[in-house]
Amino acid sequence: MNATWLLPTAILLGIYVLCAGCYGLVYALGRLRESRKVTRTAYGFYAMQGLTTLLLVALTPLAWGWKLFLVACFLVYAAIPPITWRQLERTHALEHES
Amino acid sequence: MPESTAVVFEPGAGDPRFWRDGAIATTAFMLLVLLLLTVDSLRVLTEGGGGNVPAYTVINQKITYEFDAASNMDKPVIGGEELLFGHRYSEAEAKAIMDKGKLVIQSRSCINCHAFFGNGAYYAPDLTKAWLDPTWEKMWMPMTQAKTREDAMVQFLMHPDRYPTWARQMPNLNLSEEEARAVTAYLKWISSVQTNGFPAGFGRREVAR
Amino acid sequence: MNQSKKLGVQYLTASIVMMGALLLFGLLASIFYLKYGFLLGKLDFNIVKQVHINALIIACLWGFMGAIYWFLPDELGIETVGIGLARLLFWVFVAAVAVVVVVFIFVQYGSSDESGMWLVNQGRKYVEAPRWAAVGIVAVFLTLAYNIFASVAKARKVTGIMGVLMTTMIPLIAVYLIAFPAPTNMSVDLYWWWWLVHMWVEATWELMIGCILALALMKLLGTSRKVVEIWLYLEVALVLGTGILGLGHHYFWIGTPQYWLSIGGIFSALEPLPLLGMVVHAIYDAGKHQMKTHNKPAFLWLIAEAFGNFIGAGIWGFMMTLPQINLYSHGTQWTVSHGHFAFYGAYITGIIAVAYMVAQESRGIREVQGNAWKWAFAGLNIGMVGMVGALLVSGMSEAFIGRALGGSTLDGFMASQSNSWFMQGMIARTGFGVIIVASYFILAWDLLTLGRRSEKLSPALATT
Ligand code: HEM
Ligand code: HEM
């Protein structure tokens, strides 16, 4: 890490998780309201996380191992909100069963 | 009921016990890995164990901190003899003065202003490499009229209130001379610990104040 | 009301009072950054900060204990076993804390031998309390564990939540024992000390508050036990799966082997993943129950906890957790920024939520009313976000100037401290601190007078 890139890299890393958070938040809102438009906005946030990942990979002096790791995590983040949502609906369905 | 069929397709997913067993297995596995790593880490951390932490008698030697290109990090370098307070500490003496130094540091709550290895508080400078700080020779030795770095440190530690210099001042913590010497020895030893390059560029970079 | 519930109210009240000490001493500590020579030689920064962070630990512990004693009889359907002893120990605990604070403030420093450690101050961050007090804390924990285990045995009912809660008693006590020895070798000392600090706040306490919130959710929203338990187990797996080796993010620079850079970085970078799941969960619950609750403040504080945890631990933690960044950010106001946000988001919010539930139920209030809670909610959250934002600005400038450019020497450090970005952050921090303290008083007043005050108001006023 060099002095010039220290703060930009950290800020990009913050934005990376922030985008993931917005994606999860808006995705959940979209499913709740059953609104396609809102869900699409959520994917927009996910795309922004992708862009951040790209910037982190292309510009920052992070080691290659970490860049690969960030890309892998980016892919995993895609699945978290839908899986959580599906699991929530499943478990809550149990509630009405019994 | 589409939801309930989904539950049937996922074996166990609707059963808390399935998740409980998963939680127990994950935790047990992680704890096991941590235990194994701890055994190895403690070997590396033991003073004089040949790992990252030199024996306490390292205070009899010269210590510097240099950039190591091969590992791409700053590392302490242990040189030839350079006595502390003009005395060659035996193993037992070195141990005794370190024990004292650590207790002084705890009793005066130093880490609630300063930090060691970056842990503590951030009101005052990190002390990991304080022994190697260029200001001892540049400034404190002339100010305290001491002939050696260690004497300047003892003078400062005993009477920090006599040398108000910066935007912050250290309070007088009533250290006896014995206590101040013990802390000085402790600081010399701790500067010899290999810390994966923390702090980076210590003493090699300069910034205008 | 049964004895266990009474004790729960006492502990929660004590916790809210302790939060006052936490905030006042925090505000006092922040002034040292603004004014040269402030209280120098009378009440030094280290003592003020020490009281501040110890008050934090005690406020959290009392909050958890209050919640546990409150919910235990509901969960097991019996009076808690050994409650007489627990009620006695409450007063002993409160008295001991008062004595420790008085000793910290008036005696300040002990002698540099074992007697100083036993009587005055152990000088190890977060566990400065002298050993006699630490022995007392162990006794209180053992009693708590006894209360829980014996009650479960008597009720012959091990629910999933109780199972997790009983398990957390083991690390709660086991790692606290690390508060006692003081190895001379600082590297070894810190290695074990992090087991205590990290394993408490990022594992044990997370699960304790998880259990408490599970019990709270069942009551507040009427969620079924099966659902709550599945989620609790999932949380256990995720929190411990990432948190145990996440310990590695404290093992970058203390003399530990280099492999900790990778392990610590990877596992702590995974920590935000479960937190994201919690955010989705919070929205789901909020939406499905359409905010139909008779305790809006408790509900909103629970939502704040999900978001606070994600932002404070997740985003703020992630920014500085990769070793290449942490090399510079480590041990600056940047760390302080994360510490404040994470503690507040994960624990303080949760305890406040439980306090609202308990105030409602213990006083038989049907619907929580008034506007005070809204002011407190807004003020505390805005103040806190502002404060950690200010700390982040200061911390980033400190890392850049003092570390990356200055190489961490005394000169580098002092240059970073007098930089104008840094100073402005420090001023703003104190400003937001004032907002936090003011909002705290509203909160305390609201909790104290809830139900007692609306009775005096006319019905028309009470419904607004
Ligand atoms: C009025 C509000 C507050 C102010 C002004 C304040 C101020 C401070 C100050 C000046 C420090 C010392 C930092 C240093 O070492 O330089 C500190 C440390 C700390 N405070 Fe606060 N505080 C406040 C509220 C809180 C709250 C609400 C919490 C917890 C929820 C908290 C938790 C902590 C922790 C964990 C530390 C140690 C941080 C570290 O060294 O990493 N504070 N606080
Ligand atoms: C509820 C959860 C958490 C709490 C209460 C918490 C609290 C804290 C506190 C108080 C410190 C400062 C310790 C000290 O020096 O005294 C700290 C340090 C740290 N935390 Fe957390 N934290 C939490 C979660 C996380 C997460 C999820 C991450 C990673 C994504 C993380 C990454 C770090 C790192 C890297 C440090 C070291 C900072 C440094 O180098 O100085 N924390 N945490």
Ligand SMILES: [Fe+2]
């Ligand atoms: Fe941690």
